[in-house]
Amino acid sequence: MSDVTSALLAALGPDRVRVGSDIPVRNHADASGLTPTPPQALLLPRTTDDVAAALRICHEHGQPVVTQGGMTGLAGGAHPQTGEIALSLERMTGVEEIDEASGTLTALAGTPLAVIQKAAEEAGLMCGIDLGARGSCTIGGNIATNAGGNQVLRYGMARRNVLGLEVVLADGRVVRSLNKMLKNNAGYDWTQLFIGSEGTLGVVTRVVLGLHPRPQGIQTALCAVNGFPAALKVLRALERRFPGRLLVFEGMWREFMDVATGPGGLARPFAADHDLCLLIEVAMGEDGPDAFAGFLSEVYESGAVEDALVAQSEADRAKFWAYRESPYEYGRYLPKLIGFDVSIPLARMPEAIEALRQRIPERWPDAVHVAFGHIADSNIHVTVARQGMDAATYRSIEGVVYDIVAELGGSISAEHGIGRNKRPYLHISRTEPELALMATIKQALDPRGLLNPGRVL
Amino acid sequence: MSDVTSALLAALGPDRVRVGSDIPVRNHADASGLTPTPPQALLLPRTTDDVAAALRICHEHGQPVVTQGGMTGLAGGAHPQTGEIALSLERMTGVEEIDEASGTLTALAGTPLAVIQKAAEEAGLMCGIDLGARGSCTIGGNIATNAGGNQVLRYGMARRNVLGLEVVLADGRVVRSLNKMLKNNAGYDWTQLFIGSEGTLGVVTRVVLGLHPRPQGIQTALCAVNGFPAALKVLRALERRFPGRLLVFEGMWREFMDVATGPGGLARPFAADHDLCLLIEVAMGEDGPDAFAGFLSEVYESGAVEDALVAQSEADRAKFWAYRESPYEYGRYLPKLIGFDVSIPLARMPEAIEALRQRIPERWPDAVHVAFGHIADSNIHVTVARQGMDAATYRSIEGVVYDIVAELGGSISAEHGIGRNKRPYLHISRTEPELALMATIKQALDPRGLLNPGRVL
Numbered sequence: 005m006s007d008v009t010s011a012l013l014a015a016l017g018p019d020r021v022r023v024g025s026d027i028p029v030r031n032h033a034d035a036s037g038l039t040p041t042p043p044q045a046l047l048l049p050r051t052t053d054d055v056a057a058a059l060r061i062c063h064e065h066g067q068p069v070v071t072q073g074g075m076t077g078l079a080g081g082a083h084p085q086t087g088e089i090a091l092s093l094e095r096m097t098g099v100e101e102i103d104e105a106s107g108t109l110t111a112l113a114g115t116p117l118a119v120i121q122k123a124a125e126e127a128g129l130m131c132g133i134d135l136g137a138r139g140s141c142t143i144g145g146n147i148a149t150n151a152g153g154n155q156v157l158r159y160g161m162a163r164r165n166v167l168g169l170e171v172v173l174a175d176g177r178v179v180r181s182l183n184k185m186l187k188n189n190a191g192y193d194w195t196q197l198f199i200g201s202e203g204t205l206g207v208v209t210r211v212v213l214g215l216h217p218r219p220q221g222i223q224t225a226l227c228a229v230n231g232f233p234a235a236l237k238v239l240r241a242l243e244r245r246f247p248g249r250l251l252v253f254e255g256m257w258r259e260f261m262d263v264a265t266g267p268g269g270l271a272r273p274f275a276a277d278h279d280l281c282l283l284i285e286v287a288m289g290e291d292g293p294d295a296f297a298g299f300l301s302e303v304y305e306s307g308a309v310e311d312a313l314v315a316q317s318e319a320d321r322a323k324f325w326a327y328r329e330s331p332y333e334y335g336r337y338l339p340k341l342i343g344f345d346v347s348i349p350l351a352r353m354p355e356a357i358e359a360l361r362q363r364i365p366e367r368w369p370d371a372v373h374v375a376f377g378h379i380a381d382s383n384i385h386v387t388v389a390r391q392g393m394d395a396a397t398y399r400s401i402e403g404v405v406y407d408i409v410a411e412l413g414g415s416i417s418a419e420h421g422i423g424r425n426k427r428p429y430l431h432i433s434r435t436e437p438e439l440a441l442m443a444t445i446k447q448a449l450d451p452r453g454l455l456n457p458g459r460v461l
Numbered sequence: 462m463s464d465v466t467s468a469l470l471a472a473l474g475p476d477r478v479r480v481g482s483d484i485p486v487r488n489h490a491d492a493s494g495l496t497p498t499p500p501q502a503l504l505l506p507r508t509t510d511d512v513a514a515a516l517r518i519c520h521e522h523g524q525p526v527v528t529q530g531g532m533t534g535l536a537g538g539a540h541p542q543t544g545e546i547a548l549s550l551e552r553m554t555g556v557e558e559i560d561e562a563s564g565t566l567t568a569l570a571g572t573p574l575a576v577i578q579k580a581a582e583e584a585g586l587m588c589g590i591d592l593g594a595r596g597s598c599t600i601g602g603n604i605a606t607n608a609g610g611n612q613v614l615r616y617g618m619a620r621r622n623v624l625g626l627e628v629v630l631a632d633g634r635v636v637r638s639l640n641k642m643l644k645n646n647a648g649y650d651w652t653q654l655f656i657g658s659e660g661t662l663g664v665v666t667r668v669v670l671g672l673h674p675r676p677q678g679i680q681t682a683l684c685a686v687n688g689f690p691a692a693l694k695v696l697r698a699l700e701r702r703f704p705g706r707l708l709v710f711e712g713m714w715r716e717f718m719d720v721a722t723g724p725g726g727l728a729r730p731f732a733a734d735h736d737l738c739l740l741i742e743v744a745m746g747e748d749g750p751d752a753f754a755g756f757l758s759e760v761y762e763s764g765a766v767e768d769a770l771v772a773q774s775e776a777d778r779a780k781f782w783a784y785r786e787s788p789y790e791y792g793r794y795l796p797k798l799i800g801f802d803v804s805i806p807l808a809r810m811p812e813a814i815e816a817l818r819q820r821i822p823e824r825w826p827d828a829v830h831v832a833f834g835h836i837a838d839s840n841i842h843v844t845v846a847r848q849g850m851d852a853a854t855y856r857s858i859e860g861v862v863y864d865i866v867a868e869l870g871g872s873i874s875a876e877h878g879i880g881r882n883k884r885p886y887l888h889i890s891r892t893e894p895e896l897a898l899m900a901t902i903k904q905a906l907d908p909r910g911l912l913n914p915g916r917v918l
Contacts, residue, residue: 150646152644180895185804185840185871187618189657189878190879190887190890191918193656194899200646220704244675244677382641382644415644417645419644422646433647435637438637439648441630441651442649444905445905448901
């Protein structure tokens with residue numbers, strides 16, 4: 005047993021420090037697809053003081069630490085590297101307070117997102133963060149990665165929902181601002197530094213979220229349009245007509261619908277083929293459901309929308325969402341695939357789709373490629389799948405997609421983060437002075453480079 | 462002439478470097494009330510390269526620099542101290558681009574907020590930032606101070622409206638991320654560091670703002686309620702009934718209305734006296750104006766609201782706003798005053814008002830004290846005025862108000878910032894570890910302490 009593990013055991017006790025075969029397999033890998041790697045030890049703190057003691061000891065020993073939450077990240081941020089000690093927040097769980105007057109919720113960082121959503125709902129409010137992994141991902145991980153998801157259009161990314169944080173720094177110092185106020189300009193808002201820095205600057209241990217009023221009901225439609233400019237027209241018309249009520253505006257291009265209704269086995273929603281399908285949700289207002297149906301008739305009459313279906317029941321709604329969530333099933337029928345999570349400025353989106361449609365089949369005629377995602381947020385997910393994908397093909401496909409992103413001034417990560425997997429490509433979205441500034445920040449907060457080393461930078 | 466001024470003159474030329482009586486009086490003082498002080502020199506850059514050259518030279522000479530925008534700040538952030546060189550962005554003005562598809566606006570930092578608002582409107586969109594000083598304040602200053610204002614409830618503070626920044630660091634390096642995308646998790650969002658740091662970490666030279674759809678119309682009401690809990694009830698009911706459409710929710714307590722309708726000379730809005738008046742604005746929706754009037758009838762019937770007036774014209778609306786804006790006239794009839802800009806968690810707001818009403822008259826029976834402001838944002842402004850206010854009384858009154866803030870877990874600055882004036886009180890809202898972390902950030906980015914020294918920290 006290493007010196008640092010002995011010191012950790014002495015300070016925290018065997019209940020909180022695991023080694024060897026006592027480390028569960030779940031802590032060997034996140035959802036990034038990297039080869040599972042057991043950490044040197046697994047720390048299971050129960051309190052912020054435990055985290056502080058652990059980081060203090062690791063700091064003294066120059067011991068690298070990887071922080072773990074729900075292990076749902078796709079970029080390798082929580083995936084152990086050989087020799088690292090894993091610090092899992094899985095036992096620091098629980099909603100500590102809902103302050104209904106202030107509209108805030110305070111929770112420990114290891115609390116699963118779904119638990120937070122449920123607590124907010126029980127208080128008659130709602131949490132603005134939602135994503136597919138809600139049952140497993142933790143609020144600490146959501147904040148560390150500035151998670152996006154399905155409601156960004158209305159409630160913003162994780163950053164916008166955070167009012168206060170408690171963070172343990174690399175050397176074990178605890179910094180706390182459990183602020184519940186919408187406005188607080190008393191000095192630097194240092195919490196912003198830790199949101200989206202993927203655990204490389206500190207460990208989030210406690211959070212205060214601002215909650216939102218719950219919509220009175222949700223109206224859902226599936227619309228077909230002829231290309232992205234028409235989709236933008238519908239988006240802007242929705243924003244004007246239903247200000248503050250547009251919750252979801254997801255796009256699924258033709259190739260995506262072909263996979264969902266071909267190997268995916270879902271029924272074709274419309275009689276004809278269309279370039280782009282939109283999944284739209286609007287909060288119910290005083291104007292009742294007729295206003296939404298009336299709007300859809302109008303955009304159909306105007307020619308902006310080629311066809312539309314309005315959900316008449318929860319079953320319809322589930323049917324519409326099944327298209328959007330079909331990528332969770334890709335593992336069953338698309339052998340080897342690469343998933344991308346990129347942002348493209350809205351004005352350049354048509355060029356991005358055209359370039360994908362041209363360059364992927366040109367190089368790999370047998371590849372399947374689809375594009376879909378949170379198009380109102382400028383965020384599309386691209387999946388490219390191919391039989392017999394070796395490492396060289398993998399890198400070539402990454403090259404083609406990231407070239408398009410670079411040409412159009414996009415971002416190589418819209419919401420999943422950089423982690424380990426996208427680190428080699430960070431220079432595409434960031435200039436030298438930006439990377440130097442990030443390094444300055446990292447050096448100031450973690451001078452020994454012990455927190456999530458090799459992630460992001 | 463000092464070495465540094467000579468070097469600046471050589472690099473930038475006499476058009477961009479002013480000394481002595483060539484420095485206009487406007488650059489001697491901001492709106493903080495501090496004694497006007499001419500800077501050692503005034504720099505008037507026209508480009509980012511000019512700013513970079515100026516800061517590089519000042520850095521080489523160890524020369525402190527104060528950055529200036531519209532000079533409307535109340536906390537002394539832009540107010541020169543003896544020996545400082547002032548860097549005014551007043552010539553770096555202009556909206557460079559409106560990208561309607563992406564819904565973004567790019568402007569130079571010295572552009573007045575009103576110019577940006579007008580440009581956005583002409584493109585059929587709107588800017589989410591609005592405050593009383595709109596005609597003079599600059600977008601760079603708004604971002605450097607994370608400005609609040611009248612629309613925070615709906616559109617957030619300045620931070621939430623910023624998508625991209627160009628910043629010149631203390632040593633003259635230019636860092637640029639003119640991001641137009643709602644989502645960009647490619648590495649640290651370093652722009653967050655500069656928003657709200659009051660020019661102490663870098664000089665903002667260019668900004669990208671996210672714009673919003675324009676409301677189709679605005680409905681305004683003035684309501685009387687019996688205390689803060691009733692106001693909160695009305696607020697939550699409005700949020701539920703008009704999701705995303707509540708634009709303004711301002712509170713004015715009895716003492717405030719007494720001053721507005723007494724020495725302020727405005728007509729009394731209601732026959733009876735009420736504890737708290739609310740100014741409410743809701744964006745017009747598909748449901749038409751009757752929905753808003755109907756809502757007000759309901760809250761009146763329920764007893765939550767004691768009286769209400771709905772604006773029937775722009776003239777009515779202006780009349781209602783005149784109460785809220787009456788503090789701009791305090792100079793005429795309240796001799797010596799101190800203005801506070803504090804946040805109090807909503808759950809503790811009644812205690813704050815009660816404490817003010819008890820402790821101010823107890824110590825200073827002849828003092829006038831009023832409370833008003835953006836109550837939905839947890840932000841109240843407090844003004845205490847008194848004949849014969851000497852420095853000792855001034856400090857005592859500050860002590861009483863900040864004691865209340867400290868007891869209730871509030872913030873000494875909701876939206877105006879810390880600047881020089883509130884620096885001695887920062888410890889009330891921030892713990893030692895937080896102050897140490899802020900100092901670490903400052904040290905990393907401005908190791909020689911040359912940017913806005915003595916502000917914030």
